[in-house]
Amino acid sequence: MAKRLPKIDSFGFQPGRRLAGKYVFESLLGGGWEGEVYKVVEIKTGIPRAAKIFFPQRNARDRAVKFYATKLDRLRDCAITIQYHNSETIRYKNMNLTCLISELVEGELLADFIRKQPGRRLQAFEALHLLHAIASGLECIHNFGEYHGDIHTDNILVRRRGVHYVVKLVDFFHWGAAGPSKIREDVIQLVGVLYEAIGGANWYAKQVPEIKAICCGLKRGLIARRFPSAGRLREYLESFEWATG
Ligand SMILES: Nc1ncnc2c1ncn2[C@@H]1O[C@H](COP(=O)(O)OP(=O)(O)O)[C@@H](O)[C@H]1O
Ligand SMILES: [Mg+2]
Known part of the structure; x- marks a missing residue:
């Protein structure tokens, strides 16, 4: 046993x-769900880093750490991916726990950013601008044949720089081998992020048609057919015609 x-x-x-x-x-x-993330400082250099310490019940035989670190390393050239540095061991209540040390991301959780906006939601144009930033970043991941697996507003860190959103994804989840269905699921989750950003169910009926054309009433099949990958969504966002004034 x-x-x-x-x-x-x-x-x-x-x-x-x-x-x-x-x-x-x-x-x-x-x-x-998987653990806690702390800001730590490297003693020798004074450089700040992020340390994710996994709850033991979520990381049997270091499987979760290995999947996360391996995925981050494979995707190290994608700007949206946090940079993996190394792993360390920490002693806690007679146990050895594994910590994953990564770049410390400046910025705030997308969930908090949305909550701070007037009316706790983004206007259509701004929400689409943000969606474009995330879709472009995710496109790089999909082009590597990889997927994120757990896209929601608590796993996206965001910061405004000039007129751009700088976005980082944390907390990749391993659901098994990559493939078109995992990539489609990422896009469905990303469309869910747009839906949440514009105010969710309470505000959906009042949205402009351009938002509804992407959210598709959150119908999974429809989203998957329209946008089978993040790249397709990014292309669409760069070229659709506005019907509303
Ligand atoms: N590299 C990082 N830099 C800054 N904050 C981070 C970083 N990684 C995670 N966080 C913060 O820690 C939280 C938990 O990290 P996450 O990897 O999502 O853990 P869990 O798997 O337990 O959800 C995130 O929602 C985010 O606020
Ligand atoms: Mg998380």
Whole structure:
């Protein structure tokens, strides 16, 4: 019988604590289903990094770390992917836990960014601008034959720079081998992000036709037929004609 792994849903590492003798904890950046992510500083250089520490029950035999690190490494040339650095081990309650050290992303969670907007939603044109930034980044991932697997507003970090959105994706999820169905699922989830950004169900009926043409009433089959990959969605966003004034 497989050994039962202890269930942990928060580590609570405090600022000042050391990690593997090389980093020092600064603050908690966020947490989710798989683990917690902290801002840490490399002691020798003073360079800040992000350290994701996996809950043991989500990372049996380091499988989750390996999938995440391998995927980040394969996709290191995609601007939307965070840069993987290395892995470390931290001692916690008599256990050895694996930490994944990556670039620290400047910016905020898309969920928080949307919440801060007037009326807690984006106007159509701005939402499409943001969608274009994410679709272009995701296109690179799809061109590598890879997929993200868990696209939602808590896994997208965003920052405005000039008139552009700089977007990073964190938290790739492994659902098995890549293929067209995984790529289609990414696009369906991305369209769900647009839907959420414009205010969700409460505001959908009032949206301009240009938004509805992309959201397709969240009908999965329709979205998949119209936009079978992020690249197709990006091309569409660069060329559709506006009917509304
Ligand atoms: N490299 C990073 N730089 C800055 N913040 C990050 C980074 N990676 C993750 N985060 C923050 O930590 C949160 C949890 O990380 P994530 O990888 O999504 O963990 P989980 O798998 O538990 O959801 C994210 O929602 C984000 O706010
Ligand atoms: Mg997450």
